[in-house]
Amino acid sequence: MEGVSSEAASLAGHLSLGRLIYLYDDNHISIDGSTDLAFTENRAARFRSYGWQVLRVEDGNDVEAIDKAIQEAKPDPRPSLLVCRTIIGFGAPHKQGTAKAHGEPLGDEELNAAKDNLGWPKEPRFFIPDDVLAFYREAVDRGRELEYDWKMKLDAYQRLHPVQGAELQRRLKGKLPEGWDSALPTFPLDAKGMATRAASGKVINALAPKLPELIGGSADLAPSNNTKIEGSPAFQKDSYNGRNFHFGVREHAMGSILNGMAVFGGVIPYGGTFLVFSDYMRPAIRLAALSHYPSIFIFTHDSVGLGEDGPTHQPVEQLMSLRLIPNLVVIRPADANETVKAWKVAVERRDGPTLLALTRQAVPTFDTISTQVERGAYVLKDFSKPEIILMASGSEVSLILEAAQKLADEGKGVRVVSFPSWELFEKQDEAYRESVLPKNIQKRLAVEAGASLGWERYARSVIGIDRYGASAPAKVIFDKLGFTVENVVAKAKEL
């Protein structure tokens, strides 16, 4: 019933993923009762409409029939749905075939009755018949043999093709190639600069030749997300060698598919959409974080600065709400060079997901001397001995830098902190954190084009956005919402 399963099945049909076989436990029961209460569509016909093969197993307890269906499904070039008619809680005389068998433990009496039905002893309560145990124990030997065969094959391959063999091993182990990061570009100081989404696109294409395992795409926003690997075909049913995925307008499935690829291994998958649509795939982002999958999420158009698309497309609360997800590293780089470093963190982080929040609009490129994205926050510049700290992430860093200059011109001591990632900063030791944000400087102003809630952790005053956006060019909106040098200077002076 969940929408994500429709999205994923539609794409699997489109891509003709013939090795995919679903066993649908068709027990006609959900928590509210019969599935007839809410779910009377023709499921088999739906999956056929996606381009799937659909097979039926009339008795889902008939192991031979299931095996036969799987054998039939395997050679078919389409993905297959095996509709297995089952009885939930089979054998429990009063609860079988009812919602009670889903939502509640059977209880002693019902368990005893079920055991009587099956001719099983009442003790031990958790009983494993000898023949079942023997059957499963065989799986250990069978698995050992299969693994041995596979290793022999791999060894033979490696002897015949030493270079490709080593490369395959490297990828399966998830090791990065020697010197991979020498491909990372640096961008020259440039007041006009570029959008961080554009810088991200350049990084992807700089890395692509060195990291053949880097694959990804977008939920139908490739030209906007700058996710395309040039010179590689699209991943399609007749081009599984393609590195560019067209996920369609299916953010939730995209996130789930990235997670599947990331945990399978051998590839470094990334996927892009607008930051506001992270809401559509939030369960997949959470699952990646919970399960330590190294998926890379690319979210562009990361503030009201995206302009005329208006409030439905303008993220406000998303950035902070993503920082709330445990074990997710959120990075919002301030310029092209921070974007390079953000990608370095993402590629090297193999025990959890990384998320990049990138601008649509151009931002100035700073020099690279001090860029320390990997530390989460760092001193971009001190204007004489600081008595106040201005901190920001992403597109607002250039704004506070300008404001700091103005304050400095008036003789104030100001520190400018670029704060691309909370999670990375909070992993630093106490001494480093104190060196960036000394306890004795409590006059601190945070500036971020997103919800202010949360910044109280680091700052005494916040310029944020606690309302929805508006439809206008970036500069007009930023001015209206207080993201101006004048306002930053004024708020700093209040402190």
Added chain:
Amino acid sequence: MEGVSSEAASLAGHLSLGRLIYLYDDNHISIDGSTDLAFTENRAARFRSYGWQVLRVEDGNDVEAIDKAIQEAKPDPRPSLLVCRTIIGFGAPHKQGTAKAHGEPLGDEELNAAKDNLGWPKEPRFFIPDDVLAFYREAVDRGRELEYDWKMKLDAYQRLHPVQGAELQRRLKGKLPEGWDSALPTFPLDAKGMATRAASGKVINALAPKLPELIGGSADLAPSNNTKIEGSPAFQKDSYNGRNFHFGVREHAMGSILNGMAVFGGVIPYGGTFLVFSDYMRPAIRLAALSHYPSIFIFTHDSVGLGEDGPTHQPVEQLMSLRLIPNLVVIRPADANETVKAWKVAVERRDGPTLLALTRQAVPTFDTISTQVERGAYVLKDFSKPEIILMASGSEVSLILEAAQKLADEGKGVRVVSFPSWELFEKQDEAYRESVLPKNIQKRLAVEAGASLGWERYARSVIGIDRYGASAPAKVIFDKLGFTVENVVAKAKEL
């Protein structure tokens, strides 16, 4: 392609919503290019599998053909999909039928060429032909007549049936009946208490006879969410008078459907699921907030206290991430009586959505004397002259009350603040907020079984959860994660 459209269409087919007619603008183009890149399923067959009538309009510019299809769709008892084959950017010679006509403005040259194609003048740029203007102007008269006819009908109905007529007017205007809130229950002081989800179920059923416009349901968790209105049938295709909706396992569609009902008016819709699954419907919650729809979202199992279902089902970051959504009122009541007041706020709030976060587990019922949910936060109890403030929401309020008692026994002055709703508190005037949280008491500890990020706004120290949960009974998890009287007392003493 979006999953939510699959969820909604499946339910519409199930419910046989024959008055629903979709016009599918089938232009074969998405932002990445041809829809063939990602979307080759048989859409017509998919909708037929949902139980829809599917009709085709071969030329989507043929207004007569569209009208004919609509006339054909109307009498059919099924919802209808009209697949209208169109050409995006029709008439623009270089961009028509391409993704450029979706993602970019036409530009001057292309616009001129399109106008040449259509035989239209180049100026004015935004040109409305006279016959088009005349046709649309007629709609004003036509609408006036239709409205007049409808008003006559309504008046006649009201004369014939004065009671029902007045009731219909009341509901259409969204006015609550006189004395509706006299039906609200109060719960006696009770150390054992009850789950706030159970209290919510009692409130719904107490209000149901007085508020016939109150309708709702659950995304297949009715027995867990306590959302059922007793004595009313389910809303099904043969019982549109039913007040209980079975949305199925379709959270995103549920949220969207609630929004549709709320903005249409005449009803007060609510929908329930587990708090962790709010992630699945977050875009719908945001849309309600953005568009000022008075949808009511009931989220039970609101913390790791839900027990053995484990981390995938245990909300951690959800509560605070929902507080981040502008214009959404989030209420997490501490006991049965706060739950009553939370419902009062939700029913009375007609210009935006309200969200209730409710416990699975029993919590003590306090007396009702001080309960002031509508103010967002209030002093539940002062133990002598307070030198420290303990604050909490929901199930943690009874915990801080116990801890405060212990601190008081040791001679400390402690204030206990129940903090069910940030948004409601932040709407109070400065004087009230100062009376609850005086600036001169900075020793403040917040305790909440969710992400701590954000509580720095009000408290200097936080006992929160910044990791995923674990699978164990509520008490065991709470102990492990530091939600014990001993830990609260210790943290308070540190301050």
